[in-house]
Amino acid sequence: MRLSPIALCLALSACASARPAAPTTSQPAPVTVNAPPTAARPRVVVTLVVDQFAAWIAAERLAALPDTGGFARLRREGTWYTRMRYAHAATDTAPGHSSLYTAATPRESGILANEVPDARGQRVSILRDEQTRTVGFDGPIDAAGSSIARLRVPTLADRVREAVPGAVIVSVSLKDRGAIFGGGRHPDAVLWFDAVRDTFVTSTAFANAMPAWARASGSTEAVRALRATPWTLSDEAWVRAHAATPDAQPGEGDLEGWGTTFPHDFSRARKPGSALRASPRGDMAVLALAGDAVEHARDPQRPMLLAISLSSNDYVGHLFGPDSWEAWDQLRQLDASLARFFARLDGLVGADGWAVVLSADHGIVSLPEVQTVAGARPWCASSTPDPWERPCGPLSRLDPDAVARDLQAAAVTALGPGAWVLGVADPYVYLTPAALALPAPRRRTLMDALVRRARAYPETERVVETDAVAPSCATDDTVEALLCRSIPAESGASLYIQTRAGAFFDSGYALGFGTSHGSPYLFDRTVPLFVRAPGHAEAGRVVDEPVPFTRFRETAERLVVE
Numbered sequence: 001m002r003l004s005p006i007a008l009c010l011a012l013s014a015c016a017s018a019r020p021a022a023p024t025t026s027q028p029a030p031v032t033v034n035a036p037p038t039a040a041r042p043r044v045v046v047t048l049v050v051d052q053f054a055a056w057i058a059a060e061r062l063a064a065l066p067d068t069g070g071f072a073r074l075r076r077e078g079t080w081y082t083r084m085r086y087a088h089a090a091t092d093t094a095p096g097h098s099s100l101y102t103a104a105t106p107r108e109s110g111i112l113a114n115e116v117p118d119a120r121g122q123r124v125s126i127l128r129d130e131q132t133r134t135v136g137f138d139g140p141i142d143a144a145g146s147s148i149a150r151l152r153v154p155t156l157a158d159r160v161r162e163a164v165p166g167a168v169i170v171s172v173s174l175k176d177r178g179a180i181f182g183g184g185r186h187p188d189a190v191l192w193f194d195a196v197r198d199t200f201v202t203s204t205a206f207a208n209a210m211p212a213w214a215r216a217s218g219s220t221e222a223v224r225a226l227r228a229t230p231w232t233l234s235d236e237a238w239v240r241a242h243a244a245t246p247d248a249q250p251g252e253g254d255l256e257g258w259g260t261t262f263p264h265d266f267s268r269a270r271k272p273g274s275a276l277r278a279s280p281r282g283d284m285a286v287l288a289l290a291g292d293a294v295e296h297a298r299d300p301q302r303p304m305l306l307a308i309s310l311s312s313n314d315y316v317g318h319l320f321g322p323d324s325w326e327a328w329d330q331l332r333q334l335d336a337s338l339a340r341f342f343a344r345l346d347g348l349v350g351a352d353g354w355a356v357v358l359s360a361d362h363g364i365v366s367l368p369e370v371q372t373v374a375g376a377r378p379w380c381a382s383s384t385p386d387p388w389e390r391p392c393g394p395l396s397r398l399d400p401d402a403v404a405r406d407l408q409a410a411a412v413t414a415l416g417p418g419a420w421v422l423g424v425a426d427p428y429v430y431l432t433p434a435a436l437a438l439p440a441p442r443r444r445t446l447m448d449a450l451v452r453r454a455r456a457y458p459e460t461e462r463v464v465e466t467d468a469v470a471p472s473c474a475t476d477d478t479v480e481a482l483l484c485r486s487i488p489a490e491s492g493a494s495l496y497i498q499t500r501a502g503a504f505f506d507s508g509y510a511l512g513f514g515t516s517h518g519s520p521y522l523f524d525r526t527v528p529l530f531v532r533a534p535g536h537a538e539a540g541r542v543v544d545e546p547v548p549f550t551r552f553r554e555t556a557e558r559l560v561v562e
Ligand SMILES: [Zn+2]
Pocket: 052, 093, 314, 315, 318, 517
């Protein structure tokens, strides 16, 4: 058997020098799995990303969940790294998932943000690819699909495909950016939910047809069945006891009729597909599909990599905030859904037959309106600094489209009439082709005007010209180094606007309401990592020292391949 560098270094106890340098200076720690393997390799390795599941949420809330839940099982049977840190500043879903699955920063991977502006300045998915078509259960649809073409580095799945060509690789998510990095360039199936078409889809970049096994849980009919009853609280007393704010807390966003109070009736939502995502039912849809993949797409003779991204937590957090009744019930229902999914895996491959490596793509910050709610930010009353760097100052939203209009006006003042600013796809500002073609002195005038204007926003901490980033980034965790590792060469963007702690770009799900993430501070940049791998990872262990984000991929790769 060929030994990879990681397997070799585990054998030789010389990991620090043998593995590639991690791009963060978080304390070096032994690579990946922390117990000598005492068991055969698991037949199914599940990588699971809970979108917006901050390390601070895990640290403060998991103990409140029932012993029968999925997180209690992970804690009993696995190792919990309480602080895994990203090495980039733009803590959003696409940079987070790409970092997890490539062990590379956005600077190296090219995945700098969730979205980029199209030729008209409208934000579109960074993975949208006009050369591809979306594929539904009836075949290709005349609509642009998504692909992995923008990714500049290999993924975990690519590495698995290379090492074990017959491995079964399936990835499932509510978002293209949650699915595609996990599936890599040659998945057996990569599926995500299309909220407009109300069905799971794939892209001609990966397949010309949906897999037959996906119909039972991924079709429009299956999705509609999940919306037949309203989202109600699973335990109202428990939610009341824990949530820092009332059910109808000001600042909560109404997603086009979805409402801000329980029960959330799907028939009231004008966009039922979007409402599904913003409820625990979205995760249930993904986990049902993922379980079906293990039951119907697995080859017992070959290893299986199953990548799952659960994004309901992110939509719920954006709309209602992390202190809401909705967020607490989402966590409780996610916990129960995970327990059921793990039990299904037990039934399909035995409790020792599967491993899970679970983490998150980024964290979250409080809803701005909770700054006036007594006791909602308890860290602000503490005499010791908050270990998650959560803000105590004012919290506020920055509308990216308003910023784009304002910067365009500043450009006209500086240069005269013309279309100079193409758009803002946070945290980046993009210029039009006409602006990029300006002679150097005029371009300098434009950039100076834009930087001056963007710096004047009360929400701004720093403005960085992407062209001015050093050719090589420092390896420390200063904000300058984190920003440097966020910005790829030839990014296409011109400015990076870094918001101060507590300010954020409005996610736009309910403009002017809700909250978001994306900052370089520890509340957004630190996530938990759970490794449950019988015979490979120590059970019941908690590791509080920071570990680098590269730990996710190293661990999963070792479990599947080596
Ligand atoms: Zn988000």
